[in-house]
Amino acid sequence: MAAGGGALIIASAGSGLPSVGLVPRWLTTASHWTGRHGLLVSLREHVIYTVVAVLIAMIIAIPIGLVVGHTGKGSFAVAGFANAIRAVPAFGLMILLYVLVSPKIHFHGSIGWLVPRGAFASLVPVEAMLVVLAVPPILTNTYAGVRDTDPAVTDAARGMGMRPRQVVMRVELPIALPLMLAGIRSAVLQVIATATIAGFLPFLGGLGYQIFINGLPQINDPNVGYPAMLGAALVVAALAGVADLVLLGVERLIVSPGLARPTARTRLLRP
Amino acid sequence: MSHAWQYFTNNQSQILTWLRTTAWLAVVPLAVGLALSLPAGWVASRYRWSYPPIITVGGLLYTIPSIVLFLALPGIIGTKILDPLNVAVALTVYCVALLARVVADGLRAVDADILNAGSAMGYTGRQLLLSVQLPLAIPVIGAGLRVAAVSNVSLIAVASTLGVSQLGSLFTIGNTTGDTAPIWVGLVMFVLLALVLDGLILAGVRLMTPWRRAVGR
Known part of the structure; x- marks a missing residue:
């Protein structure tokens, strides 16, 4: 079999789809990035869905995680x-x-x-679903x-006269930070991946719009079909990679240098 | 809920066909993934230099959103876009990405004293691996397998957005008809499938590690 692009074109022929080799050209065409349904708009929507969901999930999960971890009460329920x-x-x-809630939103x-x-009526179910997805990794970590x-x-902190609230905020929180951030990272990755299905609902976008609404019905079209779907999917993957790196950078900045970064265990906690 | 039950009985044969496809999609990648991860994990645990690259590649593969793999595989392996094989291969990739690390860590965590005792008793390297090190790593591998099984089952549902016909199709039907019955049936079936798989793995681990019960753990 021919090497490189040749091999890919032969393989694609078997699937009856436009060639994978068309993807780079689709991604580097400026007109696919601009405009009302361009990649830039979809990318911005995708980021908004993700940030809103993860922030809400953090507001819910972090206080509960701190309290349950501190008191030890309800740990079984959390797991x-x-x-x-x-x-x-x-x-x-x-x-x-979407079917239950959206008709009630006026x-x-x-x-x-x-x-x-x-x-708005489509966004509520999407964000609710993404929050449900993002809470477990942040909460458990x-x-x-x-x-x-x-x-x-913690005994030493108490011996120094710290109140329970101070023990949580000044001792346990900073020490738990690396593991917490690992949970947030895995939540972000999962939410970015799953936010693609938002495009399934009316009036919503995100990079899933390019895949399900624009691409899927005309998948055999070499311009807007399969190459466009795969191109948008690769943008999702790139977004996930960039978000991961940014969060790793944040971790370097805010975690106390005195704490070694745990790695082996945090990976396992990822669903 | 009675409405959902009625929907289930009315469409029983179709739903059971979908259940079979979905169960196949959940179990086969898990088995193939485990079979591939055992040698990969063993290499990573045995040769120190190979641990970082194997674990890094696994971590990178794990960050690829599932929809990307579902879409890219037809172009790479030449299947049709609706072929369930795409889903099976993608899930196998995730399994290996997760389990190779788990197997390596599980094998490495076995106490060196135990291995020394084994070689003092005359076990050869291969016997030591297969009848001492691997069995002791089973609880760790089992825990990883449970995570992989449950996350695979929920990823299968995503594949139905592209039109692959399986239990997730109940959700697309609910979306187009606005009827909650198929959606409830789908959710219950998916959760049950995940629970059954989880329970089977747990039972398998218990069966294969009788010494843990003997000491009452």
Whole structure:
């Protein structure tokens, strides 16, 4: 078989789809990035969906994780809840929320540049689904980070006269930070990957729009079909890679240098 | 819920066909992935220089969003876009990415004293690996396998957005008809499938590690 692009074109012929070799050209065509349904708009929407979901998930998960880790009460419920959530397919949850909740939302206006006109009723189920997805990794890692704090260290803090709140905020939180950030990282990666299915619902975009709405119905078209779908999918992968690197950088900046970064265990906690 | 039950009985044969496809998609990649991870993990645990590259490649593969793999595989291996094989191969990739590290860590975590005792008893290198080191790593490998199984099952649902016909199709049907019954049926079936797989792996680990029960752990 011919090497490089030749091999790819032969392989693609077997699938009856336009060649994978067309993807680089599709991605480097300026007109595919600009315009109302261009990649830049989709990329911005994708980032907004992700950031909103992860922020809400952090607001929910971090306080609960800190309290459960500190008191040790409810740890069984936390682990059980996180595992149960992982078994629920995100796509099914999103469609269920869309069918149940969206008809009851009668707000059709826009909210600044964040939510376009008419999109709110579709956005609520998507964000709810993404939050449900993002809570377990952040929650379990925060909880595990606090729980695994050396008891000698918290005893010392108490001996110095710290109140329980101070022990949590000034001792356990900084020590749990590396593990917490690992949880946030895995939540971000999962949310970026899953936010592609937002494009499935009306009025919504994100990079999934390019895949499901633009691409899938005309998959055999060499311009807007398969090469465009795969191109947009590669942008999702690139976004995930960049987000991972940025969060690793944040971790370097805010984690106390005195704490060695745990790696082996944090990976396992990823669903 | 009675509405959902009625939907299930009315469409039983179709749903059971989908269940078979979905169960196949959940189990086969797991088995193939484990079979590939065992040698890869062993190499990573045995030869120190090979550990970082194997683990890094696994970590990178794991960050690829599933939809990217589902879409790219037809172009790479020449399957049709709706071929369930794309999903099976993609899930196998995720399994290996996750399990190679788990196997390597599990094998490395076995106490050196135990291995020394084994060689003092006359075990050859291969016997030591197969009848001492590997069995002792089973609980760790089993835990990784459970994570892989549950995450695979929920990834299968995503594949139905591209039209691959399986239990996830119940969600697309619910989306187009606005009926919650198929969606509930789909959610229940997916969760049950994940629970059953999880339970089977747990039971397998218990069966293969009788010494852990003997000391009452």
